Amino acid sequence: MTSQVPKLAWKGVTKQFGDRKVLDQLDLSVAPGRSLVIIGGSGQGKSVTIKTALGLLRPEAGAIELDGKNVVGLSETQRRKLFSRVGVLFQGAALFDSLTIWENVAFRLINADGVPRRKARDRAIEALEQVRLSADVAERFPSELSGGMQKRAGLARAVVARPEILFFDEPTTGLDPITAAAINQLISDQVRRLGSTAVSITHDLASAQTIGDEIAMLHGGKIIWRGPAAELATTDNPYVRQFVEGRAEGPISETH
Template identity: 85%
Template sequence: MTDVTPKLAWKGVTKRFDGRAVLDGLDLSVAPGKSLVIIGGSGQGKSVTIKTAMGLMRPEAGKIELDGKNVVGLSENARRKLFSRIGVLFQGAALFDSLTIWENVAFRLLNADGVGRSEAKARAVEALDQVRLAPSVADRFPSELSGGMQKRAGLARAIVAQPEILFFDEPTTGLDPITAAAINQLISDQVRRLGSTAVSITHDLASAQTIGDEIAMLHDGKIIWRGPAADLHTTDNPYVRQFVEGRAEGPIAHAV
């Protein structure tokens, strides 16, 4: 049986800040069409992991491969092409206040892909419908929407170009439990509809289990556990057990 080439892989990736290795020889991969969620405490390198994959940070060592090809150190033109294959839902949605919702959703279509405004708006409205926002929302501004609606608009922007890879950065931060559950389900539905590969980072364990096929725990710059989402609450890994149970005492506390 032939091994499937990972859609995305970090191989021996090291990234330092002020001499401290935030990523310390990180090895991690995601198969095509699968959803991986990275969990871990604050400051353990979750955001840095996805920023290196997006080309926003360059590691000091190691490779980051997309479809088996190293993307570290790409030229500006090649990096732009890489971005065209990626969709991102940022923490807090990160909408532009001065743009209407449809202009936010269609931002890449308008500014990078050269799509005309009429077609771009139609595609934006279609994407809004996919996240259960009415067409009437399209001409409103972010300040007129609730936090949950802004998050849905951010999700619409992430999926509008039907990307191969989706990144989700703390997708439920600041949302109440009911709204968070709705966003989690929308994310899960859209990843499956598009057949995209997804990488998410979150502190929300309910979110992790809804979004992820697999969950990996990052600690001290390395993956210390990985398994099916269903195993999160049954593994005997002491780091995972402490994190899931929210205990102050344990190997994580001792390592700080």
């Protein structure tokens, strides 16, 4: 393990809602250019982990560092600058119904980066082609696309500005196995093409092993296991084994 500064790190991060502590002094880091997947049961804090990194939720304690600099408590202007370095594929794609596909993909370019519409459209079509959607899709509306095509459009929007960090929130939820496998491969391809650092959350173990260099399991607000994706199937960690095997009995059911 090298001593390089992590691209992104949570250091002693605590987040709670009322009396419920969702993140409990969370320590987690991702090296530049690596893809980390966070797995865990429902309600264990996976989405909260991402939202704290995006500045959408402020932790009660701890630091969240980007290239070694704490980003907790940034001003609105500073947070916007941070967002310019980040791309997000939301669960369900989260496309704007009233905008065409190319306008969805280019939304950030036009509204945040000040790119002229014609140039933004060209870049959007290029991004759509990167996720294997043809240029004729550009003028359609989200309601005219299948769920898998909407997810591809969402991925194009996430990568169009060539971000340093990519977040993927349950990227294969609601997709059939074949479409999910295609999305997983596209995500893996795009992360490698851009050389971005990626953080994903998912319940889909096939997805986790396809898009992740490493996998970390979150339980009780802490990381209880972390290792290379290939070790997910062989680790003897009882929490991971129960999760992977889908058993009702085990340490998770005792505290879930």
